[in-house]
Amino acid sequence: MNPIRVVIADDQPLILSSLQLVLETDPGISVVGTARTGAQAIGMVHELAPEVVLMDIQMPEMDGIAATAHLVRDTSAKIIVLTTFNRDDYLFDALDAGASGFLLKNTEPENLIQAVHQVAAGHGLLSPEVTLKLIRRRTPHPASAEDAEAQVLLHKLTERELQVLTALAGGKNNQEIAEQLGLSEATVKTHLSNLLAKTNLRDRVQAALFAHRVGLIQ
Structure with a gap:
């Protein structure tokens, strides 16, 4: 089976390299590209056709939410949004844009690897606590x-x-x-x-x- 092709988008070089190092410990994952802005991520995904994109939210030129919406609309890539901020508005904006998952950057390495496999297999990625937030926010009444x-x-x-x-x-x-x-x-x-x-x-x-x-x- 071919490894899961992944693009990582983050404007902080240290985090970018750290995420790449973590993912490349798994032989079932191949990091095919890294981007520093949302616009770069869009171009890279169109060029390299990864299955999964790890997308930071706060980036110059185009943020991760806008980039996610573009990629969900125009490509088959699955997006996992990564952030250091546990903020509900980021969560809702990311999911509205079509993200398949939402993780904090302090996620354990093994959980990040599992998340890539899970999303690549077509499964959404939210904890029960996050799902409950969504239900309370989104259920029409x-x-x-x-x-x-x-x-x-x-x-x-x-x-x-x-x-x-x-x-x-x-x-x-x-x-x-x-x-x-x-x-x-x-x-x-x-x-x-x-x-x-x-x-x-x-x-x-x-x-x-x-x-x-x-x-x-x-």
């Missing part, structure tokens, strides 16, 4: 047109897909869902792919928020 649309999409799901979605929203990973429902992990992944396609959702993070919005889990 009172009922809105967005709720009505969500209910229409919900009725497209099979009973088994609903079970997988509910378990996912409860914070379970694929292995735990498989054990709970008596399925193989491969079958869980198939159900997850199907329900994401039917509901027009991008990843597990959006699926969890969707489940809360339609009342599958409180």
